[in-house]
Amino acid sequence: MKLEMKDAPGQLVAALRPISEVGGNIIAVIHQRDRKGERGEMLSVQIVLELPDQRLSDLIRLIREQGVNIQRIGHERLLYEKTVIVIGHLIHTDLGDTVDRIDCTGFAEVTGLNISMPAITQVSSARLVIKAVNKEDMEQAMEILRRVSREKDFLLVEPLEEVE
Amino acid sequence: MRVAILGMGSVGKGLLQVINQKDLGITVTAVADSKSALMDRDGISIEEVLEAKKIHGYCGDTSLSSVDVVTKAAYDVLVEVTPTNATTGEPALTHILQALTRGRHVVTSNKGPIAREFERLHRCAAKNGVMLRYEATVGGAIPVIHVLQQGLAGNRVRAIYGVLNGTCNFILSRMAAEGLSYEQALLEAREMGYAEADPTYDVKGIDPAIKLVILANTFWKKTVQLEDVDITGIDMITNDAIRLAEEEDCTIRLIAEANPERGILRVAPRLLPLSHPLVVEGTLNAITIETDLAGEITLIGKGAGSVETASAIIGDILFIRDFHAGSHKKAP
Numbered sequence: 001m002k003l004e005m006k007d008a009p010g011q012l013v014a015a016l017r018p019i020s021e022v023g024g025n026i027i028a029v030i031h032q033r034d035r036k037g038e039r040g041e042m043l044s045v046q047i048v049l050e051l052p053d054q055r056l057s058d059l060i061r062l063i064r065e066q067g068v069n070i071q072r073i074g075h076e077r078l079l080y081e082k083t084v085i086v087i088g089h090l091i092h093t094d095l096g097d098t099v100d101r102i103d104c105t106g107f108a109e110v111t112g113l114n115i116s117m118p119a120i121t122q123v124s125s126a127r128l129v130i131k132a133v134n135k136e137d138m139e140q141a142m143e144i145l146r147r148v149s150r151e152k153d154f155l156l157v158e159p160l161e162e163v164e
Numbered sequence: 165m166r167v168a169i170l171g172m173g174s175v176g177k178g179l180l181q182v183i184n185q186k187d188l189g190i191t192v193t194a195v196a197d198s199k200s201a202l203m204d205r206d207g208i209s210i211e212e213v214l215e216a217k218k219i220h221g222y223c224g225d226t227s228l229s230s231v232d233v234v235t236k237a238a239y240d241v242l243v244e245v246t247p248t249n250a251t252t253g254e255p256a257l258t259h260i261l262q263a264l265t266r267g268r269h270v271v272t273s274n275k276g277p278i279a280r281e282f283e284r285l286h287r288c289a290a291k292n293g294v295m296l297r298y299e300a301t302v303g304g305a306i307p308v309i310h311v312l313q314q315g316l317a318g319n320r321v322r323a324i325y326g327v328l329n330g331t332c333n334f335i336l337s338r339m340a341a342e343g344l345s346y347e348q349a350l351l352e353a354r355e356m357g358y359a360e361a362d363p364t365y366d367v368k369g370i371d372p373a374i375k376l377v378i379l380a381n382t383f384w385k386k387t388v389q390l391e392d393v394d395i396t397g398i399d400m401i402t403n404d405a406i407r408l409a410e411e412e413d414c415t416i417r418l419i420a421e422a423n424p425e426r427g428i429l430r431v432a433p434r435l436l437p438l439s440h441p442l443v444v445e446g447t448l449n450a451i452t453i454e455t456d457l458a459g460e461i462t463l464i465g466k467g468a469g470s471v472e473t474a475s476a477i478i479g480d481i482l483f484i485r486d487f488h489a490g491s492h493k494k495a496p
């Protein structure tokens with residue numbers, strides 16, 4: 001997100017504090033000074049951050065309470081997480097490719113992979129953590145995974161998600 | 165209330181014993197098995213017929229058949245508890261249609277005809293002014309059909325999720341509890357009498373899919389067929405997969421899911437948190453119903469067994485007596 005604040009001591013710290021309060025994680029801070037005539041010296045800051053699900057509106061409120069102006073909220077990235085289990089000949093069927101099919105979408109990523117491999121002739125089982133920007137993208141990622149599973153004869157065990 | 169019972173297997177015998185032991189106001193006027201039948205308009209002796217079945221392997225007169233009972237015996241309710249045939253629904257389909265056409269109520273535990281011909285059977289019952297009840301077809305002793313039809317009347321069912329097959333649930337919970345392989349757990353299920361010699365119907369998810377069809381027909385639309393269900397069984401589940409699930413405080417259960425809003429009809433192994441109400445142990449069944457007014461309701465209970473299934477059948481018989489009194493045609 002892009003923030004605008006007075007270029008005064010303590011302002012940046014005040015603007016960033018709410019992020020940790022909502023359990024967020026700062027990934028990058030980029031700032032630049034703008035000259036803005038009558039409103040004096042302003043500081044423009046871009047922050048890339050990771051937030052727990054559903055906390056964005058809390059963060060916006062808290063930042064505004066600090067008297068900081070939010071100019072723009074960019075793309076939400078990878079906020080939605082799902083764990084699935086895949087059973088099959090994962091190695092023989094190119095595990096890298098299986099993961100790639102999700103990663104190459106650009107909107108979803110395999111961020112965790114735990115695999116157990118019994119004897120070479122037996123099927124292996126893996127736990128995959130998938131992250132996506134939002135629910136719709138996650139559903140699309142799952143659809144890709146379902147297709148790959150059909151192709152490669154995997155059993156895909158999806159989480160049970162109930163009606164909201 | 166006079167009942168005729170077709171089928172003297174585990175369910176039929178359990179039902180006869182319960183009727184004999186409890187003073188429920190139910191008189192058995194006819195019984196039939198695959199080889200014989202027995203009729204008496206004043207009521208047969210339940211003890212004698214159970215004894216005869218034990219000694220001879222058949223219950224009555226070998227010159228009579230189940231069809232004689234359906235068409236000639238004096239009864240108010242036909243109880244159809246012959247074996248399930250998921251493809252044709254027979255012989256139960258013919259039995260049920262004949263009884264309904266004769267103006268008799270029908271209570272059944274037989275999934276075949278209810279899943280295959282739901283709409284046709286209900287039309288036939290309505291046309292003849294009688295009731296067709298099938299509580300025992302889904303979830304054994306759990307009164308889920310009563311809950312859907314009576315208890316939640318006026319609600320819109322948004323989704324149903326359930327553990328509808330005790331054999332699969334037993335296998336998965338034993339794999340989790342004892343670290344057994346799928347093959348070992350299946351063997352144990354066989355030894356305990358929970359799995360058939362040919363376990364295909366259960367482990368491939370067909371049995372829970374048939375029950376899902378019955379539930380969907382009850383609360384969603386009357387034309388759902390087995391072919392509409394996306395079915396995955398449990399026979400590929402590994403012990404490693406269950407361990408990987410447990411590391412995340414989850415486990416794997418075979419879940420039947422019907423969601424009209426999303427057009428989902430699916431039976432598949434799913435990941436569930438260990439604390440989830442549908443994570444039940446052993447042969448138990450569990451069903452969660454999500455509705456617009458009541459919110460979420462979960463029912464847990466025994467999904468099979470002779471007396472447990474008889475409980476569901478008796479609930480249906482007494483429901484007909486209490487809520488449909490006098491509107492059936494009197495038998496001649």
Ligand SMILES: NC(=O)c1ccc[n+]([C@@H]2O[C@H](COP(=O)([O-])OP(=O)(O)OC[C@H]3O[C@@H](n4cnc5c(N)ncnc54)[C@H](OP(=O)(O)O)[C@@H]3O)[C@@H](O)[C@H]2O)c1
Nearest residue numbers: 171172173174175197198230245246247248273274468469
């Ligand atoms: N067992 C359960 O816990 C349970 C639970 C829910 C639903 N159900 C359903 O309830 C039904 C009965 O189950 P069950 O376990 O009792 O089965 P079962 O032990 O196999 O008994 C079936 C009975 O039906 C009789 N039969 C077969 N063909 C017949 C015919 N044409 N006319 C009259 N009788 C006939 C058999 O006769 P013979 O004795 O001469 O072989 C036997 O007595 C099935 O549809 C099953 O799917 C069972």
